[in-house]
Amino acid sequence: MTYQPGPLQKIAASVKLGENVVINDFVNLYGCSIGDETKIGPFVEIQKNAFVGKRCKISSHTFVCEGVTIEDEVFVGHGVVFINDRVPRATADGALQTEKDWTVIETVVKSGASIGSGAVIMCGVTIGANAVVGAGAVVLVDVPQGAVVAGNPSRLIRTISGGAEESGGRGQSGDS
Numbered sequence: 325m326t327y328q329p330g331p332l333q334k335i336a337a338s339v340k341l342g343e344n345v346v347i348n349d350f351v352n353l354y355g356c357s358i359g360d361e362t363k364i365g366p367f368v369e370i371q372k373n374a375f376v377g378k379r380c381k382i383s384s385h386t387f388v389c390e391g392v393t394i395e396d397e398v399f400v401g402h403g404v405v406f407i408n409d410r411v412p413r414a415t416a417d418g419a420l421q422t423e424k425d426w427t428v429i430e431t432v433v434k435s436g437a438s439i440g441s442g443a444v445i446m447c448g449v450t451i452g453a454n455a456v457v458g459a460g461a462v463v464l465v466d467v468p469q470g471a472v473v474a475g476n477p478s479r480l481i482r483t484i485s486g487g488a489e490e491s492g493g494r495g496q497s498g499d500s
């Protein structure tokens with residue numbers, strides 16, 4: 325059955341919604357894909373070419389921009405900001421920039437990860453499976469699976485069992 329947006333929800337026809345998605349009021353969705361049973365809090369914006377998996381929780385006031393992929397069962401806290409342009413400019417050659425003037429840099433949040441409220445996720449990073457990003461963190465580099473990171477710039481606090489030491493991936497280390 326097609327989802328019928330409430331009067332205070334803006335859900336473009338281009339949005340692909342899974343089954344039993346829960347959407348609060350004052351949400352703005354366009355050109356994105358939302359998986360089954362995911363819950364989206366109020367005042368969330370999710371842009372085109374962003375993908376949110378199944379059974380995710382996207383808390384109020386979060387901004388998910390173009391180029392972000394959020395896999396299944398991810399928790400995103402309140403007021404989390406994703407970024408897709410490392411050096412943004414308003415204009416090019418004296419005119420307002422259009423999409424032709426810049427390139428989206430993609431970001432991936434792997435399954436089961438959690439992102440604390442107020443975190444800022446720089447473009448181009450991968451947040452590993454089951455990792456936890458602390459409230460207010462500014463994440464500039466990849467977060468290994470199972471890592472708990474916090475701070476600005478975010479640093480490794482600890483590892484959840486089955487996590488970073490076993491991942492062997494590029495990313496944050498605990499030695500600074």
Ligand SMILES: CC(C)(COP(=O)(O)OP(=O)(O)OC[C@H]1O[C@@H](n2cnc3c(N)ncnc32)[C@H](O)[C@@H]1OP(=O)(O)O)[C@@H](O)C(=O)NCCC(=O)NCCS
Pocket residue numbers: 401402439440441442456457458459460461472473474475481482
């Ligand atoms: C990151 C987090 C998971 C760490 O929890 P924890 O493992 O219990 O860590 P602790 O509280 O024992 O703190 C460990 C160290 O990290 C620091 N720290 C913890 N959270 C931090 C944060 N968000 N930013 C900066 N430093 C943080 C602590 O000050 C402490 O430092 P110290 O060892 O120098 O004293 C937690 O603090 C957090 O930020 N959770 C997100 C909560 C959230 O946003 N929920 C959203 C829904 S309401």
